[in-house]
Every structure is written in structure tokens, then in C-alpha cells.
Amino acid sequence: MRSNSSKSGTFHGLYAELFALYGPRGWWPLIGLAEESRPGCCIRGYHPLDYELPATPAQVFEICAGAILTQSVNWTSVEKALRSLHALNALQPARLLALGDDVLTAAIRPAGYFNQKAKKLRLFSAFFAGLDGRIPDRQELLTLWGIGPETADSMLLYAFKVPTFVVDAYTRRVLTRRGLIRGSESYDDIKRLFEENLPRDLALFQEYHALIVEHARELRGKPGE
DNA sequence: TTCCAGGCAATAC
DNA sequence: GTATTGCATGGA
Numbered sequence: 560m561r562s563n564s565s566k567s568g569t570f571h572g573l574y575a576e577l578f579a580l581y582g583p584r585g586w587w588p589l590i591g592l593a594e595e596s597r598p599g600c601c602i603r604g605y606h607p608l609d610y611e612l613p614a615t616p617a618q619v620f621e622i623c624a625g626a627i628l629t630q631s632v633n634w635t636s637v638e639k640a641l642r643s644l645h646a647l648n649a650l651q652p653a654r655l656l657a658l659g660d661d662v663l664t665a666a667i668r669p670a671g672y673f674n675q676k677a678k679k680l681r682l683f684s685a686f687f688a689g690l691d692g693r694i695p696d697r698q699e700l701l702t703l704w705g706i707g708p709e710t711a712d713s714m715l716l717y718a719f720k721v722p723t724f725v726v727d728a729y730t731r732r733v734l735t736r737r738g739l740i741r742g743s744e745s746y747d748d749i750k751r752l753f754e755e756n757l758p759r760d761l762a763l764f765q766e767y768h769a770l771i772v773e774h775a776r777e778l779r780g781k782p783g784e
Numbered sequence: 785t786t787c788c789a790g791g792c793a794a795t796a797c
Numbered sequence: 798g799t800a801t802t803g804c805a806t807g808g809a
Contacts, residue, residue, distance in 0.1 A: 630791040636807060637790095671806040675792080707792050727790045772790065 569739060570756040574763070577770035583607040584769035587622045587717035588634075590641045591650070603638075610762045613718060620687060621650045622718035626710045627679050628670040640670035652684035679705030694719045708746045716768070722761045724753040725768045729775035736778070 588604030589612060606612050613619045624644065628637045641650070643666035649655045655663070663680070664673045682704055686695075700711035708726070715721040726749045735742035740749060757763060 626790095629789095631789065631804090632791090632806075633789050633808075639807095669806065671789090672791090672804050673806080675804055679792090705792065709791065713790085725790090729790060768790095775790085 569737075570753065573737065573739075574757075574767050574770070577774050578766065581770055581773045583766060584773060585609065586765055586769035587613075587625065587713075588638075589613065589618055589621060590625075590638065590645050591618070591621065610765070616692070617651050619718045620652060620684075621645075623683060623687065623714045624650060624655075624680060626713040626718070627683060627705065628667060628676060630672070630676070630710060632671045636669045636671065640667040643667070643669075652688040655680060655684045656688075675705070694721065697723065708750075712750070716761075716764055720761055722759045722764045724750050724757075724764055726750050726753075727768075727772070729772045730768070733771050733775050733778075 585605040585607035589606065590604050592604050592606060592612075613622055621641065625637055625641055628640050644650050644655070647654070647658065647662070647666060649658055649663075649666070658666070660677065663677045667673050667676055667680070670676060683706065686703055695715075697711055697715060700706050700714060701708065706714075712723050712725040715723045716725050726746050730749065731740070731742060734740045734749065740752070744752075753764075753767070757767070
């Protein structure tokens with residue numbers, strides 16, 4: 560028996576605890592949901608217990624764009640950028656690529672790092688168009704300029720529905736606080752820890768990461784346990 | 785005003 | 798291999 564059998568319980572236990580606290584989160588938020596496709600179905604683009612989303616290529620693309628825009632930035636800022644792009648009908652690769660540099664950077668300005676992110680969005684848009692509906696693998700995404708491990712995993716888990724675990728600053732913070740990790744482990748080490756201790760289930764992975772974010776936001780600014 | 789937010793790439797050691 | 802720095806806005 561491996562020595563991490565107790566950790567397995569711990570990882571399940573933390574999930575159960577967070578789920579009991581916050582309930583299903585319904586990630587990833589989709590800007591267009593409330594406004595057009597399903598009025599009244601959700602709050603701020605969340606869609607609890609609906610694991611069929613994203614349901615359209617445009618929604619898949621929107622999540623990927625959001626994953627890029629949220630790099631090192633508060634989600635509320637990203638929402639502004641996404642709404643601007645949505646208003647320009649540019650949450651689809653061909654339309655985004657057709658935007659002039661000034662229009663694109665003006666639209667995403669609230670999300671910060673707008674020069675870099677404009678370049679990232681363009682490069683990703685071309686890549687996405689080339690996929691033609693195919694699901695990319697992780698290595699492929701990581702070779703793209705501007706796509707690192709967290710962005711790649713977020714896209715895979717929430718846009719492409721591949722059960723791969725997303726690690727972010729919140730994940731590291733919550734696990735460190737719990738004493739489950741020291742905090743200095745690498746991205747891949749932490750990712751592996753979740754994946755080896757949990758069944759590889761899409762809804763579970765999606766909810767778990769979303770719950771960690773919710774919990775970490777809740778704890779922000781409060782003293783440790 | 786200062787600090788930091790759901791990263792990433794480039795550069796320095 | 799690990800540490801540091803630039804990228805930029807906006808809210809607390």
C-alpha cells in the first residue's frame with residue numbers, strides 16, 4: 560500500500576468539505592449566457608450542475624480567451640474585456656483576427672498587459688481555427704507562445720472537457736494552508752497529487768478547482784488556521 | 785499611496 | 798535548475 564492512501568482520503572475530504580460549504584459552482588463563467596442563450600439560467604455566467612456547457616464552438620473559444628485574459632488579473636477585469644469583445648462579436652477566432660490592433664487592445668485594456676494579451680489572443684485564435692473542432696493535447700497548447708501550464712489546463716478542463724487538474728495560486732495557497740503541501744512544490748507535482756488521489760472525472764475536477772477558488776477568495780485577508 | 789490580482793516569457797545567476 | 802524582472806490595469 561502506498562503511503563499516500565491517507566492523503567487520498569484527505570483530498571476527497573477537502574472536496575467534500577468545500578462542496579458542503581459552497582455547493583456546485585458551475586464553472587467556467589460564460590459572459591453570453593445571461594444575455595442571450597439562456598436568460599435567467601445563471602448568475603454572472605455561472606451554470607451550476609450543467610456540465611454540458613460549453614455547448615457551442617463560440618463558447619469553447621470564449622472560455623479559452625478568458626483563460627488567456629485572466630492571467631495574473633482579477634476576473635472582474637476580465638469580464639469587462641470579454642464584454643467588449645462580445646459587443647464586437649469578436650468572441651470567435653475569425654472575427655477576433657479581423658480586428659485592428661487599436662480596436663483589440665482598446666477592448667481588452669481593462670484586463671491589463673494588453674499588448675502581450677492581444678498577441679496571445681491572435682496567436683491562439685489562429686491555432687483554434689486550425690483545430691477545426693479537434694481537441695488539442697496539452698503539449699500542443701504548451702508550445703504556443705503565451706500558453707503556460709495553468710492556461711493550457713484551464714482550457715482543457717473547462718473548454719475542451721478533458722479531465723486534467725488545474726493548479727493555480729489559489730490551489731497552492733489552500734493546500735499549503737491545509738498542510739497538504741509545503742508550498743514549494745512544482746506545478747506538475749501539485750497537479751499529479753490531485754490526479755493520483757482522485758478518480759479522473761470531469762465534473763469532479765471542474766468543481767474541485769472552482770471550489771478551491773471560491774474558498775481561497777473567502778479566506779483572502781483572513782489569518783491562517 | 786501602496787499593494788496585489790486565477791501567468792508567462794525572457795533573462796540573470 | 799532556480800530566481801528575478803517586465804508586462805499594465807483597476808480595485809482595496
